[in-house]
Amino acid sequence: MSAITNHLPTSELQALDAAHHMHPFTSNTELAEKGVRVITRANGVYLTDSEGNQILDAMAGLWCVNIGYGRNELADAANRQMRELPYYNTFFQSTHVPAIALAKKIAELTPGDLNNVFFACSGSEANDTNIRIVRTYWAEKGKPEKSVIISRNNAYHGSSMGSGSLGGMAPMHAQGGLPIADIHHIDQPHWWAEGGDMDREEFGLACAQKLEKAILELGEDRIAAFIGEPVQGAGGVVIPPASYWPEIQRICDKYEILLIADEVICGFGRTGNWFGCETYNIRPDIMTIAKGLSSGYQPIGASVMTDEVAAVIGTTEFAHGYTYSGHPVACAVALENLRIIEDEGLVEHVRDVAGPHLKTLWEGLEDHPLVGEARVIGMMGSVAMVPNKSSRAAFASDPGTVGKICRDFCYENNLVMRHVGDRMIISPPLILSIDEIDILIARVRRSLDQTYAELQAQDMLKAAS
Ligand SMILES: *Cc1c(COP(=O)(O)O)cnc(C)c1O
Secondary structure: OOOOOOOOOHHHHHHHHHHHOOOOOOOHHHHHHHOOOOEEEEEEOEEEEOOOOEEEEOOHHHHOOOOOEOOHHHHHHHHHHHHHOOOOOOOOOOOOHHHHHHHHHHHHHOOOOEEEEEEEOOHHHHHHHHHHHHHHHHHHOOOOOOOEEEEEOOOOOOOOHHHHHHOOOHHHHOOOOOOOOOEEEEOOOOHHHHOOOOOHHHHHHHHHHHHHHHHHHHOHHHEEEEEEOOOEOOOOOEOOOOOHHHHHHHHHHHHOOEEEEEOOOOOOOOOOOOOHHHHOOOOOOEEEEOHHHOOOOOOOEEEEEEHHHHHHHOOOOOOOOOOOOOOHHHHHHHHHHHHHHHHOOHHHHHHHHHHHHHHHHHHHHHHOOOEEEEEEEOOEEEEEEOOOOOOOOOEOOOOOHHHHHHHHHHHHOOEEOEEEOOEEEEOOOOOOOHHHHHHHHHHHHHHHHHHHHHHHHOOOOOEOO
C-alpha cells in the first residue's frame, strides 16, 4: 500500500496539529508527545491514514457512520441543496422543503405518535432541547415544580452544560460546575460491574425499582421525566437485563412521568430494529436522535415528541432554537441517508444477516482466557476483560490500564476498537459484510492474544482485592 502523497509528511501534520488543535476528551499535552493519527480518506468500512494504512473502523467513526464511508449519493445531495438553497432559517414563520420532508420522514419511521420533530445540530443540543421541553410541558400543565429529571450514573447524553448534566459521567461532572440544578442520577443496570451476588434479571429489576424509590423520595410532584439510552453506548455498551426496561416503563406510567429515550446511538438500525425502543418494547414520549440520522455526513440531531407533548408545549411560544435548526443541507443529506438505509434494507441486514453472524462469533470470544463476558445486540458489542475467568473481579491495575494496552494492539492490527475502562467495545457500520465480520473477529482475537501475552509478561494478571 503506497502512502498518500498529496499532503504534508505525517510528522509535519502532527506538529501543526499539536501546535494549534485542541482535541475533545483528550489530554492534549500527552497526545502531542505521542503524535496524533491523521486520517486522510475512507471508503466502505475502512479508513486510510496518512501512512497509507487501511484500518477497519469498528466504531463507525463515533458510532455514526452507519451506511459506511464514500457514499457519493450524500455528497450529491449536499451539492444539489447548496446550489438551490444553502441556508435559510426556520424561526420566523418560515420553512423550507428539506426540513418539511425530513420531519415527515422521521414521523413515518418512528413508532407510535412520535410525529413532531424539533431540529438541532447534534445529540447534545437535542438533549438540551429536551430539558426545556419537559420542564415547559409541566409548567404549561400548571405544575412548574415538576422540574427534576432522573437519569443514570455512567449514562452519556452529550457534552454541553445541560446534556452533560443529564449524563452520569463523573469525570465530566468534575469539571466546570456540572450538573445543573434538578438533575438526579440513579444506578445503571450494569450487571457485570455492579450486580454483586444477584443474578442478572434480579439485578435488572432491582435497578429499575431504584427509579420508583427516587420518585418517592424526591416527591412525585417534583419529577418531570426519566431519560435513558436503550443500550448505554459510551458507558461501555451496557446491554440491560431483559427485566429492566419493562419495569422502567411500568414506573413511568404509574407516576405519569415523561420517558425520554436517547436513541442517538440505538436509532436507525443499530440494535436490529429502526429504534432501540422497539427492541426493548418501550413507549417514549420523547426521543433524542442524531448520529445515524445522517450517518455523520452532516451534523444534525432532533427531539421527536408525541402529539400530546407537542400539543402542550405548542400552546406557548417555546423560546428556544438554533440558527441551524433544520439546516437545509443537513436535512437533504439525512434524507438521502434514510433512503439508502431503507432501499438497501440495512435494518433487515443487521437483524437477519450481519447481526446473527456477529453474535455467534462475538460470543465465541468468551473462550479466550482474557474474556469474562462478550455480549452483543445488533451491531454493538462489548467484551469485559478479566484477570481471572472464575469471578467478575477487576484488574489490580488502575481501571483502563489493560483497556489501553488492548486498544493500542488493535491500532497496530489496523482495527479501531475503543476501550471503556477495561472493556473493549465495537459499533461498526451497519453495512459490515459477513467477510468483513470475519476479518474483524480475527483482528480482535489477535489483539486479545497480544494483550494477554503482554499482561503475562508484566505479571499483570492479578485481581483487585
Ligand atoms: C453521542 C451521544 C450524544 C451526544 O451527541 P453529540 O452529537 O456528540 O452532541 C447524546 N446521546 C448519546 C446516547 C450519544 O451517544
